[in-house]
Amino acid sequence: MHELTDNALMLKVKSGDLNKMGLLYERHKKRMFGFFYNMNGDAMTSEDLVQNVFVRMLKYKHTYTGEGSFLAWMFRTARNVNNDHFKKNKQNYNQYDIASVEYKLEAEDTIGRVSDKKDNINYLKIALQKLSPEKREVLVLSKLKEMKFSEIGAVMGCSEGAAKVKAHRALKDLKLVFHQMQIR
Template sequence: MLKVKSGDVDRMGLLFERYHRQLFGFLYHMLGRADTSEDLVQNVFYRMLKYRHTFTGEGEFRTWMYHLARNVLADHVKKNRHDRHHTDVADMAEHIGGGSRADESLERDQEAAQLHQALARLSPEHREVLVLSRFQEMKYGEIARVLNTTEGAVKVRVHRAMNELKATFLRIEN
């Protein structure tokens, strides 16, 4: 990123190749919509280019990138408050596919769908810490830097979010 900042904007392609999947996963788990998540990934990379002067190189690039992603997500949510979160049925059908599946495989798919529903019902703050810690596999210290809080606060948020996720999942299952 420091090379991009100094004017070598061709390096953005390399950053895109390295990080677009991570950003898509984060945004998809926050929104539950593949098409919107793809668009927002593009917006994050546009902002990286636009605000490259703000990257100091003192902290981790990934932390700075997630700050931008959170801002893009917040802007999207503000603009689309009327568009309530929903699970994209087309995306779910894509994962199920054609042909016959064993009962065991179908059960796993149903559990995954229920888990996705439960995750979608969490508060944005709880969903965010779970997505960052479990899906993006970020360490608590890194999450703390992204969220501008302490590592202890992140641990508490993750614990509370997991409890809420378990309770929500059990309500959906029954």
């Protein structure tokens, strides 16, 4: 039996086969949790927000067209859930915990050669906290979730080119803050 694509599953959900949402949940719950955890650093809140995304996807299944990337539609929903949660609870986005993504520094040299990883990870935590939620979000989607810029554009409501520019500027700002902290 061949495996249905995410688009096909969501179209079945839209047409009334609500059991297919369970398959989508199983496929994407870890990815969604990682997105939320990278945005807010709180595991319990992240678990709740993952549930809220899939509830909202069910509620707004009628808006799904099947055109474009399912991931972009799902992450746009996740972005809205995240924003709504923090507006409602008036919590600060700057509670970011980079410890869960320490491995990325080992895999990529995005910030430059480092001599003492622990110090640099602490600087990175602080530098990420100083970025705006939008800049942090574009970095999480592009660098940690490794989404294509066309998908990031769809999530953020902008063109692929604008998403590239936002990611470039966010990374540039992160590097600047990081290097300024190292000088001190």
